[in-house]
Each structure stands twice: as C-alpha cells, then as structure tokens.
Amino acid sequence: MFLSKRAIDLLLRVMEARSTSVQASALRQVSPQATDKLLKAKLLSPSGHVPVIAGMDDYEDEPIAATWSAELKSYGYHDSVGRWIPVDEGKIAAYRVDYGLAFARMLVAFERAGPPSPSQLIDGIVWHVGTIRLAGAKAPVPVWFARRLGDPAAWSKVEGVIERRPPEENRIILTSTPGDRIPATKQRRNHIISVSDVTKSPCTLTISPQVLGARVSPGQVQHRFPIDNSEDCGFVWLRGEKLTFGGDKQRLLLQLLFAAYWARSPILRIASVLEDAGYSGQVNTLKKAFGRREDWCRFINYDDGNCWIEP
Secondary structure: OEOOHHHHHHHHHHHOOOOOOEEHHHHHHHOHHHHHHHHHOOOEEEEEEOOEEEOOOOOOOOEEEOEEEOOOOEEEEEOOOOOEEEEOHHHHEEEEEOHHHHHHHHOOOOOEEOOOOOEEEEOOOEEEEEEEOOOOOOOOEEEEEEOOOOOHHHHHHHHHHHHHOOOOOOEEEEEOOOHHHOOOOOOOOEEEEEHHHHEOOOOEOOEOHHHHHHHHOOOOOOOOOOEEEOOOOOEEEEOOEEEEOOOHHHHHHHHHHHHHHHOOOOOEEHHHHHHHOOOOOOOOOHHHHHOOOOHHHHOEEEEOOEEEEOO
C-alpha cells in the first residue's frame, strides 16, 4: 500500500519515540497530512491521552500535568493562582502504532508463517514476527522487529536477548532505526536491517524480497572493475572489497553519482546531488551526508563545488 514518503518517515519516527504513545498534537505539528494518512491506513490508532500540556502563564510554557476533574468532567490544570484551566481533550489525545498491522504490511510480499499476532520478546522494544521464505535460504528465516537501537539502554537489552536466543542459521531483525545508527553486533547470524533500507519504494512499508535477500545472502559479486555497485547502491564493490551503505538518502546519493559515472559524464554539482538525494539545507557537504564513515572518500572525489566517482 502506497502512502507518501512523509507518512512513512513519520511512522518510523513514531516507532523510534521513547514512549509507545505519542500526542496527536505533536504529530500534527510535524505533518497533519501524514498523520491523517496513517490514521486512514489504520497504522496509527487512538490510545487514550498523554496528559501533559504547556501552560501559558507563570509556568513560562513549561510542560505541566493535566488531570481529570470528575466534577467538571474535563481535563485541566490549576494555574499559578489556583484557577482551573480546562484543556481540550483533542490536544492531549494520543496515538500508538498498530505494530501487528505494520508488520503485515512490511512482509506482505513474503510467504510468512507464525502466530496470529506478534509476540513481544522485550516489552515495547522487540517482537518475534514469525518466519519468512527467502530466496536462497535452506529453511524459513525467523524475523524479529526491534526499535530504538540507537538508544544505548535499549540496545543493551536487545543484544542480551540476541545472545540468549541464537538462531540455528540466519535471523533477520528489522528495525525502525536508521541504518547509519544501528550499532555493530558480534552475533554474525543476526542481520539487523533498517526497514527504510529495504522497502520497494520510499512511499510504502512493503519490503522488497530481492533487496532483503541481497542483504541477507548477497548473491551479487563484483562484475565490473575496479568498481561496481548493486542496483540500490546498498553495496559498492571496490577492487574486490564490499562496502555496505544504509539509509535511503545515502543510497540515492550514490545512485546519482553512479548513474553519471556509468554514463561517462561523472562530474556533478555537490549542491544539486545533495538536494536531489533529499538532504536538508543544513547538510551542505559530502562529509555531512556520510556522517562518521570515511570509506566513501576512497572512490568519491570532490573539488570546487563538484563531485565525481574516481576509483
């Protein structure tokens, strides 16, 4: 099912939130249209209230708790002089992700087996989704989903359960965490993959069997020398060495550079490439686009506002 890139991005951001319930007003401040699309798709569902608001008096706009008054039959708070200030329930209404439906949308292109509803391995952090048939795999591959892997406390819990429950062969751990924020793990049979890195398009949750299969059991090899790339630029082969790139923006940036390279007109303007790849105006250099990693410098050159692939 196609939504919009903004709706998918918002959903993944909600999955990464500290709390499993998010205020409706906060979501609508980010994008009212994306929020409505997610509600219509039932990927977000009502979840009571998050009774915290910003008072507009001596509290100086600091968050304060709203409480329910049975007498007045409304939510509200007492201001600094003791007056009861009612709060519109719509402003503190909350939504939560329907993870069962989200997982079904992610894996709709696969033959999937498992329990009717996902089982939680760590409350609100890790779910066992079932098993899927993956091309090239000898047996069905178990699939987990984990969120907030960039948070050290959450990652510590996830690593613990991974270590305690090793897979027989391979296990896929899908995550809402962006690919460049996933910590490294020594548990090599676990393939931790950001959902946004393996979807069929940025406008859907549906995961591509071909792209996911290439991540788990890379069947591609380097055919062109000294450099080659996979179709989605998740892999770049440089003189026989395979480099892996995560994140849809990084991969789109590489796709633009490689398209120019193979067309034999490799030189592009850095500003145009970054804009076309979807980076914000604050990301105005290739170093900012690639973050802490430096291996891209081995095959991408830049000078005088231009950039090009030169292996």
